[in-house]
Amino acid sequence: MEALSHKHHWNWNQTVGLHRVMTDLGRVMSSGRLHPIVLLEGLEGIGKRHLAMWMSAQMTCLQLQERLPCGNCANCRGVMGGFHPDVAVLNPESETIKTADVETLQEHFMMMSSEGLRIGVIMNADRMTIEASNRLLKTLEEPPEQVRVILTSSRPLLIPATVLGRCLRWRVKPPEKELVTDWFKSLLHQSGRAAIDDDSVNHWVLRLRHSPGLLKRELDDSTDHYSGISGDVAQLLAAQNPVDVTRSAANLARVHKAKVPDILSAVEWELNKIYRARLKSCSMAFGNLSENGRRAAQRRLLHDIRMQAVLGKVTLNAQLVAESIGLSEWRRD
Numbered sequence: 001m002e003a004l005s006h007k008h009h010w011n012w013n014q015t016v017g018l019h020r021v022m023t024d025l026g027r028v029m030s031s032g033r034l035h036p037i038v039l040l041e042g043l044e045g046i047g048k049r050h051l052a053m054w055m056s057a058q059m060t061c062l063q064l065q066e067r068l069p070c071g072n073c074a075n076c077r078g079v080m081g082g083f084h085p086d087v088a089v090l091n092p093e094s095e096t097i098k099t100a101d102v103e104t105l106q107e108h109f110m111m112m113s114s115e116g117l118r119i120g121v122i123m124n125a126d127r128m129t130i131e132a133s134n135r136l137l138k139t140l141e142e143p144p145e146q147v148r149v150i151l152t153s154s155r156p157l158l159i160p161a162t163v164l165g166r167c168l169r170w171r172v173k174p175p176e177k178e179l180v181t182d183w184f185k186s187l188l189h190q191s192g193r194a195a196i197d198d199d200s201v202n203h204w205v206l207r208l209r210h211s212p213g214l215l216k217r218e219l220d221d222s223t224d225h226y227s228g229i230s231g232d233v234a235q236l237l238a239a240q241n242p243v244d245v246t247r248s249a250a251n252l253a254r255v256h257k258a259k260v261p262d263i264l265s266a267v268e269w270e271l272n273k274i275y276r277a278r279l280k281s282c283s284m285a286f287g288n289l290s291e292n293g294r295r296a297a298q299r300r301l302l303h304d305i306r307m308q309a310v311l312g313k314v315t316l317n318a319q320l321v322a323e324s325i326g327l328s329e330w331r332r333d
């Protein structure tokens with residue numbers, strides 16, 4: 001059965017914002033009062049999958065540290081690497097989880113545990129067919145003593161009430177806005193998109209409801225998208241004669257089957273990148289000038305930048321430009 005696998009790609013770096021829920025869960029789990037069947041529910045991309053594997057590690061860890069799995073012992077490594085014999089993960093590639101998948105999981109539950117517990121994780125439990133849900137109910141109604149079931153879902157209302165009624169529903173909240181914003185900024189920095197301004201970052205974070213996974217996916221998608229068109233955009237901006245970027249963007253949009261606003265974003269991104277590079281080289285040159293000479297050079301540079309932006313009809317990241325050349329000094333003139 002391909003859907004049933006012991007494999008899981010564990011990445012400690014994707015734990016943004018999970019610290020709180022891990023502490024809460026760790027407290028309940030180590031008290032021994034955790035219900036044997038837990039449904040982790042919450043928005044897509046906030047780490048429910050990661051949390052389910054973390055819980056499996058907590059249940060099997062040989063040397064818990066302040067109630068949390070150590071991440072180093074043979075069992076933690078087994079869960080993290082996807083080869084712990086007592087932990088099975090039903091992680092469907094397909095749109096539905098079928099009866100046969102659930103039956104395979106039930107066979108896993110029937111086998112003797114090597115240590116103590118038999119753990120089954122069902123990702124995207126809302127994908128179970130009605131028949132599969134009914135089959136699973138047989139386990140949920142009378143779970144064997146050593147069995148633990150962890151389900152995850154971002155659409156729990158699609159799970160039959162009979163199944164929901166057997167679960168402890170644990171609501172996983174998205175991380176705090178500030179935390180996600182900081183994390184996303186560092187991600188942008190790593191991916192060479194540091195020129196994106198704070199307003200845009202806030203807009204992304206709010207639109208994707210603080211979900212790190214959704215933000216990461218959006219960034220990956222747009223990076224792929226941009227890398228395809230940035231070459232053409234750079235060429236456009238390097239043209240000797242002033243060009244109407246808006247008109248050219250329409251052409252590029254046709255060529256790349258993209259939307260015009262996307263092309264214009266790429267233009268802005270590329271333009272800001274060019275400015276950054278120029279400002280860097282200029283500010284090194286400024287260092288050798290007298291105070292007056294430096295101001296004159298900065299003024300010329302700002303003028304050039306404005307001209308290029310106006311001719312191109314491009315919205316500049318004005319704050320970035322101003323900060324980079326120390327505009328505060330200018331206001332006194």
Ligand SMILES: [Zn+2]
Nearest residue numbers: 061070073076
């Ligand atoms: Zn451990």
